Amino acid sequence: MDEYDGATDVGDVDPAVLAARLDDGDPLSSVADRYHVPGDVLYMDGNSLGPASDAALASLDRVIEEWRELLIGGWTDADPPWFTMGERLGDALAPLVGADPEEVVVGNSITVNIHTLVGTFLDELLAGNGPEREGLPAADGTWVGDGTQAADGDPETDPAVLVNELDFPSDHYAIRAQLRQRGIDPDEKLRVVPSRDGRTIDPRDIEAALDAHDDIGIVWMPTALYRSGQLFDVARITEAAHEAGAYAGFDAAHSVGTVPHEFGEADVDFAVWCTYKYLNAGPGSIGALYVAERHHGLTPALAGWWGHEKDTQFEMNMEYTPADSAGAWQIGTPPLFAAAPLEGSIELLREAGIDRLRAKSLALTDFLIALVDERLPEVSVGTPREHAARGGHVALEHPDAERLSAALTDRGVVVDFRPPNVVRVCPAAPYTSFADVLEVVDEIAAILDSGAHEQYATSGGGVT
Numbered sequence: 001m002d003e004y005d006g007a008t009d010v011g012d013v014d015p016a017v018l019a020a021r022l023d024d025g026d027p028l029s030s031v032a033d034r035y036h037v038p039g040d041v042l043y044m045d046g047n048s049l050g051p052a053s054d055a056a057l058a059s060l061d062r063v064i065e066e067w068r069e070l071l072i073g074g075w076t077d078a079d080p081p082w083f084t085m086g087e088r089l090g091d092a093l094a095p096l097v098g099a100d101p102e103e104v105v106v107g108n109s110i111t112v113n114i115h116t117l118v119g120t121f122l123d124e125l126l127a128g129n130g131p132e133r134e135g136l137p138a139a140d141g142t143w144v145g146d147g148t149q150a151a152d153g154d155p156e157t158d159p160a161v162l163v164n165e166l167d168f169p170s171d172h173y174a175i176r177a178q179l180r181q182r183g184i185d186p187d188e189k190l191r192v193v194p195s196r197d198g199r200t201i202d203p204r205d206i207e208a209a210l211d212a213h214d215d216i217g218i219v220w221m222p223t224a225l226y227r228s229g230q231l232f233d234v235a236r237i238t239e240a241a242h243e244a245g246a247y248a249g250f251d252a253a254h255s256v257g258t259v260p261h262e263f264g265e266a267d268v269d270f271a272v273w274c275t276y277k278y279l280n281a282g283p284g285s286i287g288a289l290y291v292a293e294r295h296h297g298l299t300p301a302l303a304g305w306w307g308h309e310k311d312t313q314f315e316m317n318m319e320y321t322p323a324d325s326a327g328a329w330q331i332g333t334p335p336l337f338a339a340a341p342l343e344g345s346i347e348l349l350r351e352a353g354i355d356r357l358r359a360k361s362l363a364l365t366d367f368l369i370a371l372v373d374e375r376l377p378e379v380s381v382g383t384p385r386e387h388a389a390r391g392g393h394v395a396l397e398h399p400d401a402e403r404l405s406a407a408l409t410d411r412g413v414v415v416d417f418r419p420p421n422v423v424r425v426c427p428a429a430p431y432t433s434f435a436d437v438l439e440v441v442d443e444i445a446a447i448l449d450s451g452a453h454e455q456y457a458t459s460g461g462g463v464t
């Protein structure tokens with residue numbers, strides 16, 4: 001992991017020479033050719049939507065061809081059969097998050113998976129159960145009923161969910177809805193850890209919230225913040241949650257595929273992520289989830305036939321028997337064309353190796369940060385500088401971030417704007433060179449020096 005140690009220090013070296021040297025020594029340079037990024041584009045938005053690769057398109061084409069040739073027979077006769085696509089892709093993803101194969105499945109979307117998983121674990125808490133751990137088999141039980149008790153709307157006894165102020169909004173919408181559906185007032189029980197600086201969450205504030213409130217039943221945190229890119233210590237948060245008698249769940253959208261995880265070793269209870277960002281499976285591609293083996297067998301809050309025990313799914317019993325794996329949290333028929341590209345794209349990432357990808361990603365963001373420090377005094381870096389607290393992108397802060405982002409995009413530098421003042425720049429390791437990073441900084445410098453961004457209007461909306 002430290003093959004790049006010190007290699008990106010700009011110092012007295014000409015950055016172009018440094019970039020060329022780093023690119024020459026890049027063990028992943030051949031991987032880049034397998035992604036489709038138009039020659040006139042500097043693509044720095046893989047944290048929103050990863051590009052197509054030959055491998056992803058090939059696995060998608062194969063499934064399209066199977067549909068053409070096999071029709072309904074594809075569910076059983078395709079090679080491999082479509083019927084177990086969710087489980088199979090889960091197996092392939094498991095090493096990227098440090099899980100056993102049966103702990104990961106693909107299905108639904110992030111938001112749907114938050115609904116079903118947070119709902120499931122709220123139901124467990126309301127039934128008087130909690131995270132099982134040595135010497136303390138259940139949560140401390142302020143909300144323990146007789147196993148049949150529904151929430152009584154009593155703020156003393158209802159479980160709370162701990163989130164943070166900088167979360168992706170959809171997470172809060174879904175969790176609030178799940179609380180409401182159980183008669184729990186989200187204004188009381190969605191406990192929000194504040195940010196001290198508007199960019200990051202201090203993990204000590206998560207621990208302080210757990211100390212201050214004994215009703216927290218679920219700690220729900222991102223592995224990395226979507227705006228600043230702050231990366232969290234998943235093991236530390238999980239340990240704090242468990243010590244407080246709470247489950248630990250994570251939104252890992254901004255790290256899976258660029259940061260290696262060890263969910264099993266960290267004892268994480270459950271997690272969700274998407275496959276359209278760093279996993280490069282295409283727009284709206286299928287979601288993924290992790291449920292620790294010790295929770296298999298629970299009845300998902302959003303049950304559906306695709307989560308039924310596989311061997312008897314087609315017996316069409318009215319009685320629902322959940323699969324004894326994370327597969328139980330699938331709901332309905334998986335969208336095959338939104339899942340198929342993932343097969344090829346994971347293969348490509350596994351070929352590259354997640355540790356090599358992480359090492360290169362850190363070197364790319366180190367180089368970017370060093371260049372910004374050196375050449376862009378009016379831009380601040382909103383992403384933590386310590387490697388352990390940095391995900392795959394860098395948040396560049398500028399008062400005119402929206403117009404800067406528009407000017408960059410017009411010049412073929414695809415970044416995105418996140419209100420109020422952030423341009424996110426993601427030099428994704430599989431397909432970005434150090435020369436690309438230098439070019440991005442050159443473009444920003446040219447725009448700011450000339451004031452070219454000032455001709456753009458601010459929009460206040462739209463997909464960026």
Ligand SMILES: Cc1ncc(COP(=O)(O)O)c(C=O)c1O
Binds near residue numbers: 170171251254274
């Ligand atoms: C961190 C995070 N959480 C949740 C979501 C919502 O995901 P989905 O639209 O797939 O449900 C996103 C989408 O970009 C995200 O970045």
